[in-house]
Amino acid sequence: MSLEAFTDESLLTLVARGDEEALRVLFRRYAGSVLSLARRMGLDAATREDCVQEVFGRIWKGAGSFDPKRTSARSWLLAVAHHQAVDLVRRQAARPQAVEPDAEHEDEAFDVAGPSLDEGGALDRVRIQKALTALSQEERRVIEVLYYQGYAHGEAAERLGIPLGTLKTRTRRALEKLREVLGDA
Amino acid sequence: MTLEEARDLLPLYALDALLPEEARGLEPALRAYPELQAELLALQSTAAELVASLPTEPIPQGLEAKVMASLPSRTEESQPKVLPLPTQVSTRPPSPLRWLAPAIAAAALVVLAWTGSLAWGWIQALGNPSSKIVTLVNDQGGVVGRALVRPDRRTLLVVNLPPPAGGKVYQAWGLGAGQPIPLNTFTRQIAVLELPPQATALAVSEEPAGGSRTPTQIRGLPQN
Numbered sequence: 001m002s003l004e005a006f007t008d009e010s011l012l013t014l015v016a017r018g019d020e021e022a023l024r025v026l027f028r029r030y031a032g033s034v035l036s037l038a039r040r041m042g043l044d045a046a047t048r049e050d051c052v053q054e055v056f057g058r059i060w061k062g063a064g065s066f067d068p069k070r071t072s073a074r075s076w077l078l079a080v081a082h083h084q085a086v087d088l089v090r091r092q093a094a095r096p097q098a099v100e101p102d103a104e105h106e107d108e109a110f111d112v113a114g115p116s117l118d119e120g121g122a123l124d125r126v127r128i129q130k131a132l133t134a135l136s137q138e139e140r141r142v143i144e145v146l147y148y149q150g151y152a153h154g155e156a157a158e159r160l161g162i163p164l165g166t167l168k169t170r171t172r173r174a175l176e177k178l179r180e181v182l183g184d185a
Numbered sequence: 186m187t188l189e190e191a192r193d194l195l196p197l198y199a200l201d202a203l204l205p206e207e208a209r210g211l212e213p214a215l216r217a218y219p220e221l222q223a224e225l226l227a228l229q230s231t232a233a234e235l236v237a238s239l240p241t242e243p244i245p246q247g248l249e250a251k252v253m254a255s256l257p258s259r260t261e262e263s264q265p266k267v268l269p270l271p272t273q274v275s276t277r278p279p280s281p282l283r284w285l286a287p288a289i290a291a292a293a294l295v296v297l298a299w300t301g302s303l304a305w306g307w308i309q310a311l312g313n314p315s316s317k318i319v320t321l322v323n324d325q326g327g328v329v330g331r332a333l334v335r336p337d338r339r340t341l342l343v344v345n346l347p348p349p350a351g352g353k354v355y356q357a358w359g360l361g362a363g364q365p366i367p368l369n370t371f372t373r374q375i376a377v378l379e380l381p382p383q384a385t386a387l388a389v390s391e392e393p394a395g396g397s398r399t400p401t402q403i404r405g406l407p408q409n
Contacts (some may be wrong), residue, residue, distance in 0.1 A: 005399045010390070013403045016324045020253060027249055040239050049248055056252045068402050069350075078233035086201045088372050096243035128238035139241040146202040147235055149223070153202045171196040179231040 007072030015063040026077065027056055034081045040148050041085050047092065055084045082147070089150035131181040139174035142167060186214040191221055199228035310335045319386055321405030329405040332387055338380045340387070346404055348372065349391050355393045358400055359384025360407070371397040 003011060003025045026181035034055050038048035058080050066076050132140065145156045146167075157167040191214035197203050198211055215221055310316045315336040321344070323329045330344035342357060349355055349372055357376060359366035361383045369378040370392065380387060386407040390400040 002362075002364055007399055007401050010400045010403045013324050015407075017326075017406075020256070024249065024253065025312050027252060028244075029376075031240065031244045031252075033236055035242035036239040037236050038218065039242060048242075049245065049251075052248060053252050053255055057256060060256050070222070071229065075226075075230045075233040076293070078236045079229055082236060083201050095196065116384075128234050132238065143200075143235065146197070146200045147232065151202070153197050156202065164360070168193060168197065171200065171202070173201065175196050175228050175231050178234065179227060182231065182234055 008077065012059075012063045012066045012068075012073050012076070015060060016066070021061055023056065025160045026059065030077055030081070033078065034085075037081055038085050038088070039076075039152055041089050043085065043088060047088060051085055051088050052178075055081045056089075058084060061135075086150040104142070118176075127182065131178050134177055135174050135182045139170050139177065142170045143174050146171060186210070188214075188218050191215065191218055192224070194333075195225050196228055197222065198316075199225060199232045205222060231363070253404065307333065307335075307341050310341075320408040321387075321389060322408045323405060324403075328408070334380055338382065340378050340380045342371075342378060342387070342389070344374055344376075344377045344389060346374070352394050353391050354394055354396060355404065356390050356396045356400070358388045358390060360386040360388055365400055367396060367398055370394075 003014070003022055006014070006022070006025065008026065008029070011022040011026050015026065032051050034052045035048050038051040043051060059077065062080070068075065132143075135143070141160060142156070145151050145159060146153065149156075151159065153164065153167055153171075157164045160167065162170075191211060194203060194207070194211050198208060202405055203211065215225065296407045303386055310320050310333055313336060317334040318362050319332040319334060321330040321332070329346055330342065332342045345357065346355065354370040354372050355376075356370045357378055358370040359381045360369055361381075363383070365388065366384055368380075368387070369376055386399065388403060389405040390397075390405065391402045392400070
């Protein structure tokens with residue numbers, strides 16, 4: 001039986017039962033995104049592959065804890081990926097060169113569409129990149145440093161030169177704005 | 186930790202921006218204040234979109250095999266379970282007593298009360314050597330239903346599942362060589378359906394009202 005048509009939720013259910021084929025399908029759907037996130041977070045090629053390996057190991061072991069009543073499979077899978085990437089970034093202190101893009105190149109930092117994308121993915125990216133432009137420069141910096149560079153909040157506040165309270169406020173505002181814009185899109 | 190203190194940390198938690206010990210400190214508060222769950226899930230869902238903003242990288246050759254080869258082994262009770270082939274559904278020789286699995290017998294009685302003489306066909310099917318019984322199990326391996334498949338492909342499906350969540354339905358699926366075949370939706374514990382010729386087994390999922398074209402949340406798969 002082909003599992004290609006199964007939803008992510010169904011595949012995770014099968015993975016929780018120990019179905020390796022279901023994990024393979026999830027790998028083909030998400031490994032490229034995990035690699036991309038790992039690259040964006042400044043990991044080198046070998047570590048990016050390690051990251052993928054650890055992410056799918058976690059999914060294999062932890063699929064039973066996924067609860068479709070609480071969150072979507074996609075969010076769960078990508079959260080596992082980000083969590084693992086942050087672990088690696090912090091473990092290896094592998095930081096991207098710039099804390100923030102300079103003003104001239106700021107838009108490019110979020111404009112990362114590539115040529116080899118599937119159509120659906122490209123549409124998703126356009127939608128999300130458009131949403132990111134709704135953020136103020138300060139809000140984008142907060143997302144950049146916390147999410148894409150993997151800094152913990154204390155260190156991030158220090159690097160950005162802002163009080164922790166301000167960082168928290170900007171983070172919340174940035175996520176809420178994104179959610180609102182993505183919801184309208 | 187107060188509700189407001191916990192709420193204050195949610196965006197950072199959603200972005201993995203807390204230190205591990207801080208995250209562990211927040212988790213009891215999340216359990217204590219269930220009202221924060223929806224807010225956290227919305228934030229996490231938005232955070233996940235940030236990954237989707239990146240271009241997908243090509244997957245290096247051999248990485249899939251490397252990842253699959255490195256999977257930690259499962260414990261005995263969670264060994265990989267291969268989806269059953271049709272012949273695994275039931276190929277036992279006909280013994281009416283062996284066919285009278287308790288769930289099916291109980292179902293037949295319910296059907297008898299429900300449809301009167303129509304049930305007689307199902308009771309006869311229990312003794313028919315060409316009929317098959319499919320046992321459905323959940324992801325923990327617990328039995329959640331059985332189906333009696335008659336030689337003419339008419340199928341009596343009995344599930345032991347709670348009523349579907351508000352506005353949702355259960356949906357049966359025919360499983361064969363290709364994609365799952367969407368079959369009837371139902372909300373009660375009993376459904377009668379027609380198993381398509383190309384389907385060799387069946388499954389049950391929970392779906393939005395009206396059913397789906399592909400399964401969303403699997404509730405029962407054929408037992409090995």
